[in-house]
Amino acid sequence: MECSEVTNINLSRLLKEGGTARAAGVVREAFSVGAERFPLVGEATWKVVVTAVGGEEYWLSGEVEGVALMECRRCLKPTPTPVRAHFQHLLRYEPGLEAVTFHEEAEDEYYAFGLPDLDLLPFLTEAFVTEMPYTVLCEEGCKGLCPVCGADRNLVDCGHEVAVRHPFASLKDLLPEL
Ligand SMILES: [Zn+2]
Ligand SMILES: [Zn+2]
Numbered sequence: 001m002e003c004s005e006v007t008n009i010n011l012s013r014l015l016k017e018g019g020t021a022r023a024a025g026v027v028r029e030a031f032s033v034g035a036e037r038f039p040l041v042g043e044a045t046w047k048v049v050v051t052a053v054g055g056e057e058y059w060l061s062g063e064v065e066g067v068a069l070m071e072c073r074r075c076l077k078p079t080p081t082p083v084r085a086h087f088q089h090l091l092r093y094e095p096g097l098e099a100v101t102f103h104e105e106a107e108d109e110y111y112a113f114g115l116p117d118l119d120l121l122p123f124l125t126e127a128f129v130t131e132m133p134y135t136v137l138c139e140e141g142c143k144g145l146c147p148v149c150g151a152d153r154n155l156v157d158c159g160h161e162v163a164v165r166h167p168f169a170s171l172k173d174l175l176p177e178l
Contacts, residue, residue: 007121011050011058015093015116018052023120027066031125038129041067041080046124056093057110062086064124073135074144075152085131087123 009023024047031038044066051059065084072079090110092103097114100122143153148160 007046007119007124009048009050009118009120010116011118012116014050014052014058020052021050023048027064027121027124031128033125033129038132039069039078041069044083044124044128046120048120048123050091050118058091058093059088060091060111060123061088062120062123062127064128066128068128068132070132070136072138072142074142075138075154076145077138077142077152079136079138081133081136083128083131085127087127089123091118 005026005028007025007027009021011021013019014021024045026043026045027040028043030040031044044064046062046064048060048062051061053059063084063086066082068081068083069078070081071077090108092110092112094112094114097112100111100113100119103110103112138154145151146153146158146160149158151158
């Protein structure tokens, strides 16, 4: 399958004849949610399959995979973080509907769409961002920034005494599996 930066899938044929439609591509630089930007290392790749399941209903299933660049929670160093997300949604075709809209009725959740050219970017973004870890460490033993002078303690020994010893640190030595 060719890789394009277009994140649409054209469902015209599927809407007429049923069956299955597939698409694949890449997302470059970043995912965005409103004003918030989630930068990528290189490009994220995605692929989706849309299958007619009867009536006006379609099953969207896909995956998106890439490397997010996240700040280490201790030293703030940009840290490449692999992310791989799967997603599945029920779609319902409502001809004439301009924008994709989310519906929730009792146990039933689906997205209504009215144009055969479906933009997948919102689905890819949601899946990818949801799968990102809440925080990351650049490495297991990252020493973080000095609270006194702000130096990166992985790189320099600024000599400041950081007297904070975690109250459970000694307990941890006793129970290494914690
Ligand atoms: Zn770090
Ligand atoms: Zn310091």
